[in-house]
Every structure is written in structure tokens, then in C-alpha cells.
Amino acid sequence: MRKRLLTLLPPALVALGVLFVPLDMFAATPVTRQFTVQASQFAFDPPTLRVNRGDRVVITLEATDVVHGLYLDEYDVNVRVEPGLSKQIEFVAEKTGKFRYRCSVSCGSLHPFMIGELVVMPNDAFARAVGLTLVAALAALVYLSRFPPGEA
Amino acid sequence: MLVIVVGLPVAALGYHLHLFPDRSGVRTIDIVAAAPERGGFQPDVIRVAAGEKVRLRFSVPDVTHGIALGPGLGIDLGQIDPGQVEEIELVFAEPGRYAYYCNTWCSPNHWRMRGVIEVYDPANPSRLVSDSRPDPVTGALAEQGIDIDAPHPASVIPAAAKPSATRGEAFSTRAETPLPPEFDDASWRRGHSPAEAHTLLNRELPALSEEEAWDIIAFHWLRDLTPERREWATEQYAKNCAACHGEAGTGTGPGVDALRQQGLGRHGEEDETTAINDPQTILGGTSNIYYAKIRRGGMGTGMPDFGPVFTEDETWILVDYLWTFQFAE
Numbered sequence: 001m002r003k004r005l006l007t008l009l010p011p012a013l014v015a016l017g018v019l020f021v022p023l024d025m026f027a028a029t030p031v032t033r034q035f036t037v038q039a040s041q042f043a044f045d046p047p048t049l050r051v052n053r054g055d056r057v058v059i060t061l062e063a064t065d066v067v068h069g070l071y072l073d074e075y076d077v078n079v080r081v082e083p084g085l086s087k088q089i090e091f092v093a094e095k096t097g098k099f100r101y102r103c104s105v106s107c108g109s110l111h112p113f114m115i116g117e118l119v120v121m122p123n124d125a126f127a128r129a130v131g132l133t134l135v136a137a138l139a140a141l142v143y144l145s146r147f148p149p150g151e152a
Numbered sequence: 153m154l155v156i157v158v159g160l161p162v163a164a165l166g167y168h169l170h171l172f173p174d175r176s177g178v179r180t181i182d183i184v185a186a187a188p189e190r191g192g193f194q195p196d197v198i199r200v201a202a203g204e205k206v207r208l209r210f211s212v213p214d215v216t217h218g219i220a221l222g223p224g225l226g227i228d229l230g231q232i233d234p235g236q237v238e239e240i241e242l243v244f245a246e247p248g249r250y251a252y253y254c255n256t257w258c259s260p261n262h263w264r265m266r267g268v269i270e271v272y273d274p275a276n277p278s279r280l281v282s283d284s285r286p287d288p289v290t291g292a293l294a295e296q297g298i299d300i301d302a303p304h305p306a307s308v309i310p311a312a313a314k315p316s317a318t319r320g321e322a323f324s325t326r327a328e329t330p331l332p333p334e335f336d337d338a339s340w341r342r343g344h345s346p347a348e349a350h351t352l353l354n355r356e357l358p359a360l361s362e363e364e365a366w367d368i369i370a371f372h373w374l375r376d377l378t379p380e381r382r383e384w385a386t387e388q389y390a391k392n393c394a395a396c397h398g399e400a401g402t403g404t405g406p407g408v409d410a411l412r413q414q415g416l417g418r419h420g421e422e423d424e425t426t427a428i429n430d431p432q433t434i435l436g437g438t439s440n441i442y443y444a445k446i447r448r449g450g451m452g453t454g455m456p457d458f459g460p461v462f463t464e465d466e467t468w469i470l471v472d473y474l475w476t477f478q479f480a481e
Contacts, residue, residue: 062406065257066216066257066258067231067233067258082256083256083257083395084390084395084399084405084407085399106215106216
């Protein structure tokens with residue numbers, strides 16, 4: 001039993017490595033992602049923006065009723081927008097994680113709750129998934145060749 | 153004891169004067185600027201003597217407003233966010249009527265957000281401050297039986313891209329093709345639509361190509377728009393017009409939805425008269441018509457009257473700017 005577990009240990013370590021070692025060479029090519037965000041009392045539409053790390057994010061911000069703003073945590077973005085005059089925001093999503101954006105111009109009673117979310121995903125999920133599958137397949141082959149079923 | 157008896161009142165008075173330096177005789181008028189459904193400007197009428205120095209202090213309780221004074225005063229306090237206060241000291245030299253108004257879209261009723269400053273003659277304070285005199289252009293249109301609220305569709309429009317004023321200038325100054333003299337007559341141009349001018353060119357100079365004719369019209373319809381006037385108009389368009397007519401004149405600003413919900417005017421029907429970049433809609437109208445529309449507003453369309461806000465010359469600048477949505481430089 002112990003021997004079997006020991007056989008599985010190296011592949012498990014490799015799998016962990018495939019999952020968590022930061023390797024930029026497998027990253028997908030960054031793309032430009034365009035969004036149109038409409039700000040109105042008291043919500044952003046869409047409320048969630050999803051991008052990958054390294055992507056260039058272009059947001060066209062529009063206000064539909066009164067003056068609003070968009071302040072994005074961690075990204076040094078703070079833009080004011082008037083109804084009828086759209087604004088362009090451009091930046092490169094270099095940090096992964098969830099970042100709140102909120103209205104930065106007091107716009108009415110529920111202004112403090114006017115919040116949206118930018119989700120920056122690590123952009124190598126596909127490469128890691130492929131790697132993990134290969135490791136699992138190899139481990140299965142080794143395991144089965146060493147301990148053919150029916151011999152236990 | 154002496155310190156308390158003498159020092160306390162002195163300190164209190166000094167602090168008081170420090171807090172209120174305007175005990176110096178300048179009258180301060182506090183104006184609350186709220187969206188019309190929350191009361192609009194409070195107060196919305198101010199009486200001031202000619203020559204009197206007053207301080208207007210605007211505070212904003214609800215959403216961002218833009219405060220400007222007109223006509224012809226060139227005063228714009230800019231946008232004031234909730235909780236902020238802006239003030240201005242000014243003297244009105246002559247009796248007359250002025251307006252303070254919001255120039256940032258703030259509500260479906262934004263266009264109602266106006267206040268009146270009545271500047272009266274101190275020698276005769278009970279005399280009524282006259283309302284604006286009748287507008288000569290609007291009056292003349294009425295006499296000619298031209299309905300400024302009716303659509304004025306163009307009989308002919310440019311086939312392809314925007315006509316170019318620069319190319320048109322080159323054609324216009326070429327000696328071998330003298331243009332009809334009407335083109336140099338500013339009042340003729342204001343009284344005739346580009347479509348009518350095109351018909352005239354076709355008749356007088358049949359050798360001109362379609363494109364050349366439109367380029368010539370573009371040049372003459374934009375020739376009064378100097379760079380300074382264009383800059384002024386661009387700023388005013390962004391503040392007062394873009395919320396409905398859209399940045400590019402497409403008539404798709406957020407204000408249009410608001411007006412439609414109020415059941416105002418033609419905004420729900422096929423002919424989107426707010427689309428001022430549409431040649432079919434605009435090229436059949438004259439500068440005089442658009443001047444009258446801006447000053448008087450569009451009856452039942454939600455287009456406000458800008459007469460109390462802009463001088464006649466300022467209105468002409470806006471009309472000239474209107475043609476930039478049809479004609480390129």
C-alpha cells in the first residue's frame with residue numbers, strides 16, 4: 001500500500017508545479033477588450049467586467065441620467081462622465097484579482113452602493129489544464145504498468 | 153477677570169468677522185440649485201438694482217449641476233457637485249433680465265432648471281423690467297408663413313461623404329467660374345437652405361459636378377465660423393445640446409429617452425428630428441429657421457427655449473456650428 005502511494009507522489013508534485021509555478025511563456029496572447037459601461041442611478045451596466053491578465057482594457061463610459069464617475073481600485077483610474085458626453089478609459093490589466101469600481105461623484109441617495117467589479121483572471125488557465133491532464137495520464141500509465149489490476 | 157471681560161467679546165467679535173467677512177455691505181444671495189422635481193433653483197427670481205454689487209452663492213443638495221449666467225455675460229461657474237458651494241460677485245450695469253441656468257443634464261426635467269435675475273433701475277425701482285423684445289427673425293418667419301416646427305426635408309442631398317469647405321473655397325475663388333452673387337450675401341444665405349442653394353447652382357452653373365456644387369455650399373455655409381467662434385460653440389454644444397442631440401449629432405443622447413418617457417413631441421415617431429447630422433432632415437432648413445428654433449424652442453418637442461440664455465449673436469454662432477454636422481472643413 002505504502003509503495004503504491006510512493007509511486008503516486010512524484011506525479012502529484014509535478015501536478016502541483018504545473019498548477020502553481022508562475023510561467024509567463026504559456027500565457028495566451030493579450031488582446032484588447034472593449035466594454036461599454038453605462039452609469040445610471042444607482043448601478044453600472046454591466047456590473048462585472050472579465051478580462052485576462054495582460055489584456056488592454058478599453059472602457060467607453062456613458063452616463064444616462066446625471067453626472068457619475070468611475071473610480072477603479074488599484075488601477076489609478078478616476079473618470080468623470082456627463083450625460084451625453086462619453087469618456088474613454090484605457091489601461092493594461094497587470095494585476096490579477098477582483099477590483100471594485102465605484103461611482104466617484106455623489107449622485108444621489110444610493111450613491112455609496114453604486115459598485116461594479118473588474119475580474120482579472122490569470123491568462124494561462126488553458127495551458128495549465130493541458131499540462132495537468134498530461135501529468136494525470138502519465139501517472140495513470142506508470143501506476144497501471146507497475147501494479148496491473150487483479151494482482152493485489 | 154479683566155481678560156475674560158474684555159478678551160472674550162473681542163475674541164468672539166473677531167472670530168465672527170473672520171467667519172463672515174461679507175459684513176462689508178455686499179448683499180449675498182444664497183441659491184439652492186436642485187433638480188426641478190426637487191424644487192429647482194430656490195429662489196428662482198432675484199431682484200437686483202443696476203450698479204449694485206451682489207454675491208450669488210450656489211449650493212447643491214442632490215446631484216451635480218452646472219451653473220451658468222446669461223445671456224452675453226460669459227459667466228460659467230462650472231459643475232458643482234453635491235455638498236459643494238460656488239460663489240461669484242458681480243455688478244449689473246444696466247437694467248434688464250438675465251438668467252441663471254443649469255447646463256449639465258441633471259434630470260428628465262433638466263431643461264426647466266432656470267432662474268431669472270431682474271435688474272431694475274434704482275432711480276425707478278417699481279418700473280417693470282421689460283421682457284425680451286420680440287425677435288426680428290422669428291417675427292419675419294411668421295410673417296412669411298414659415299412654420300418653424302414643421303419638418304423641412306431636403307429636396308436634394310449630397311450623394312456620398314460630407315462635402316468639404318476647403319475644396320469648396322478653392323472652387324469659389326477660381327476666376328473662371330464666378331458664383332451667383334447671392335452666395336456673398338449673408339442674409340440671403342441665412343434665408344435659404346443648402347438644398348435651395350444647390351438648385352440655384354445647378355441652374356446658374358450647370359457645368360459644375362454634383363460634388364463641386366456641394367463643396368461650394370459647404371464653404372459658404374461655414375465661412376462665418378471663425379476658429380474662436382467654433383471653439384465657443386463646441387463648448388456650448390457639449391454643455392447644452394449633446395445630452396439630447398448626442399456628441400456626434402446622431403440624436404441618441406440619454407436626454408431623448410427621458411423626453412420620450414414624458415411623451416414629448418416627435419421623439420417617438422419615425423422622423424427623429426433630434427438627429428441633426430442627418431442631411432435629409434437638416435439640409436432643407438434655413439439658418440433663420442434653426443436660429444428661431446434655438447431661441448424659441450420647439451413647440452411640444454422638448455427642445456427648450458435658449459433665447460433667455462444666449463444673445464442673438466451667440467445664437468448665430470450655434471447655428472453656424474450646426475452646419476459642421478453636415479459639412480467638413
